[in-house]
Amino acid sequence: MLLELRNVTKTYWSGVMRNKAFHAVKDVNLEIGEREIFGIIGESGSGKTTTCKIIMGLLKPTSGAVLYQGEDITKLGKAKWHELRKSIQMIFQHPQMTFNPRSTVYSACAEPIRIYKLAKDADEEREMVLGILDRVGVSRDQLEKYPHEISGGQAQRLSIARTLLLKPSLLICDEPTSMLDISVQAQILSLLKEIHGKENLTLLYISHNLDVVAAICDRIAVMKDGEIVEMGNTDEVFSSPKHDYTKRLLSARI
Amino acid sequence: MKKRSALFHINRKNVLLILGLTLSALILLITIFSPLLETHNPTKMNLPNKLKAPSSENYFGTDALGRDVYSRILEGSRVSLGTAFVVVIFSAILGTAIGLFSGFIGGRTDMVCMRIVDIFLAFPTIVFVLAMTTFLPTNQLSLILAICCINWVRYARIARGEAVIIRNVEYIEAATAIGNSKTGILFRYFLPNTVSKILIMMSMDIGSIILYCASLSFLGLGTQPPSPAWGTMINEGRDYIRNAPWISIAPGIAVAVTALSFNMIGDGLRDALDPRMRESIQTE
Amino acid sequence: MEPVLRIDDLCVGFHVRDRVVNIINHVSLHIGENEVLGLIGETGCGKSVTGSAVLRLLPDNAVVAGQIDYRGKALLPMSEHEFNRLRGAKIVSVPQSPSTSLNPMMTVGMQVEECLTRRPDYSKKAQQVPVRERVQQIFERLRLNERGKIFRKYPCELSGGMCQRVLISMGAITNADLIVVDEPTKAVDWILRAGVVDVLRKMKEDYRCAMMMITHDIGVARALSNRIAVMYAGEIVETGTAGQVLDHPQHPYTADLISALPENGFHVTEGFMPSFEEMPAACRYQDRCAHCVEACRSGKPEMHETEPGHFVYCHRCRGE
């Protein structure tokens, strides 16, 4: 079992005396196996993005444990997390907003190499960057451009390239194609499927779009108001939904 | 590959910026070479030819003690511009550091820093400097110190505002996810994205510091006679305003032109760096 | 019978720095009485520019040529004052992004009521039903519940979905002849998207108006449109009834687009749309088209009618 979530809860307190509680994530239990594509379906405000941030260590859960290869990563120190980052990576919903507006495509892609010193010198670094960018299909003339000057599709490919440099074993995709056009979405989805096959990668795919999740995920969980209301193989859940929220989602297919 | 940096997008249409840059470059050159350009010793009194109108001999005429106004303005330019640059650079660095830091950390430290900033902001600049200089010796250094103490606050407020905006943008999460350390994010993400706003403010600030400096020396603070400061020269000329206006008007124009050139740079920079100003094809 | 809207050979370009960049290239389409035309295309293909050209909302640096007729009357030569009598009354728009299209300083009810009361040709007496009443009715019909209270609320107090419905009610209240709806489901949640489609379908039935539905979402186009026009790189590549275009597409781009849908197995078409500054001469899909032949690279294709009402802008489909 690659990743396990045990009774993970995240509560935000508000109000003058900090008495009003808001449970973004309530008692979530999840198991994701090696080389699986696991999908989480849910609308905005269902807690799916909060769950991602907890797994990524960007947010501390109020209670519960996140076991990665058996070890609880919520208790790790900064140094351990620095190492762990290499194996858990994430791509985001707004591709152009994932990069520093002040740095070019090349330096954005070279950033992980510099942080983790994966290359001895500049030439090797350039080689790695050009290699990975060819791999994901970003053309060479984009290198000196700025994030706001390239298209959504190119930016998402750059984001994927950047994560691949660190050779992660778990890639979390937080609605990567919801802002993209249909043809660009197809390109990104097929790229994800291809690298999942070749790089023995596990994908955690988050989306509110049932068609995309149905097309790409093996197992799915349906989230509503911070809770997992249903979980199982994609075909089972889609053919015989048990929870009425899942039924409502399926009936909302135009 | 032409290095096209998004930080500076100077196209020829930006007249203000180019005019401002040339004018201020010219002024800087004059200030640096002012000792060579001076025709008379700025502090030597020469009572016989006092209150002489501008002539070929004394370009801007002479003042009540017969000293050459033109040379005194040149001498005064070093004091005035020197003060402005020192104050602006010091307060920009201190203010941006504190502002960025408090915006980046957030929470209680942010609240405390911002309250301290509010306290300083309660004082209009001139009032604060006047109060400060009462316990300091009256010379240019204490004037610089006083203005620096109040001026960094404006930068802190702008930098903190920018930092709070940046902190919520998605690329900060992506930066942490890719492995950046906290300090890495502060210097590689927060600083470059605030620097353009700070630059605009610095160029506008040089103009206003020159004006403050002149006003304060007009009120008698800063460098004491006989060494010339533009503000004191204008003040000295007040009693002879009727028959020898050039004593006050000449340094006044010097202050105005210097402030104008830096304000032009500020305005021009704002157009150059404001993303909305750049033409783009609206396809969608 | 004259169609509600007829666009003939429309060309739109923009002055950028010192030259004109052409976006819309000889677009022709028509919308009949009580008909919904789905204008499908990807980001940057110029579909929104077409919508804005009809409403004459293009920025000052736009250059418009060709002809746009509303019920036989030419719109482009009209003076601004004359056109304003139609715009907002007979030809109405439901804009994109609800979060920025509402005035944050004005109550929602007032912004809808304003569509009627603040027009130069409005007269209080001529109203059978008082305007405030009509606004409440519209809100109720579009299930903007909390009937009474919603009127005085500000946009910042409403959710994205509710703001979207306010925009739609602005279009509905004027009993317009032609409604230009721009990207009603852009970045909208799954259940909400179904809700928006229901609301638009109800509006189509209740108000019997013609609609130009601009969207990149094929599902929405299939659900709402009678006829569909597919746009690519500033040109209409295929038009026909919804069934003709979506079930047996003739133009390679339409076919690739439909096969790229996730439910059809997201088949990939390599490459991306060329930018408007370096547009290839002949057929604009030549570099990405699997069936590209010599003719596609040399001459401009013409519109062929492969079956009644189904037109394709491609060399290969000469209706053999």
Add this chain to the structure above:
Amino acid sequence: MLKYIVKRLLVMLLVLWAVSTMTYFMVHVTPGDAATAIVFNLTGGTNMDEELIERINKRFDLDKPVYVQYFNWLLGVFRMDFGISYRYNMPVMDMIKARLPNTARLGLTAVFLSALIGIPLGVLSALRQNRLLDHTSRVATLFIGSVPGFLSGLVLIIIFSLKLKWFPTSGMKTAGSIVLPAVTLALGMVATTTRMMRTGMLDVLRQDFMVVAKAKGIRRSSMLVSHAFRNALPSIVTVIGLQIGHILGGSVLVETIFAWPGLGSLLNDAVSNRDTPMLEGCVILITFGYTAINLLVDVVYAWLDPRVKYTEG
């Protein structure tokens, strides 16, 4: 909304306490003994006899430890009583009460003048962007903004009082004597007012809802008023708030040039005479006034902008 005001009031009280403490300690770190300074001032340094200094120490209780002095002084501040001025031997508060209305009158006329010119000019140059009016107004305000207040004051004196004799050169005797100082003060502010109004208006005109208003075909007048101007209103309030800060600072200068008997010139005299209680009184009055007005501006801003009223409140 109320919560927002209460929170801001609490912060203001804290700021005012800190400001008064800072002023006190800044001013009280005077090198040498305060009493000798007073005697030096009064007698012009002729007979510096010990007995006189001793009596002054007793009278202004300067011999007590610092924190006791500070504490009494702080109590005084609450009762708005800043003690006796060394120079004029009168209660500081009476002097300030006499001078405050003059500064207020001068300041308000200046704000009115600069708003009268700046706001319409800013709005118009935004509406006619990049056309003749826009460029001329930008360059003109840039020039005016770079001229130091006292220079423009002197120039106005030369032209209007010396040459044309329309207005008196200084003092407050005739009705006309307010014109020149008010204009000088207003000139300094017109630049910022116009610039901020222009940017504020441009931001509004760029918004999507302006295009939607055009699409509704509503009258141009209501489009300008209820959409454009209504959204630019909050920035007008901020502009006026900024100007008041400028007045309090600028008045020190302008009142000195035109010998206008206001708080500014009082502060200036207090500085040159090292009259500590008077200095404290003026500084605290100015800063309290400035903070109160800033709070008022923020409250009006929050009241005008529903986004602040409903989210922050």
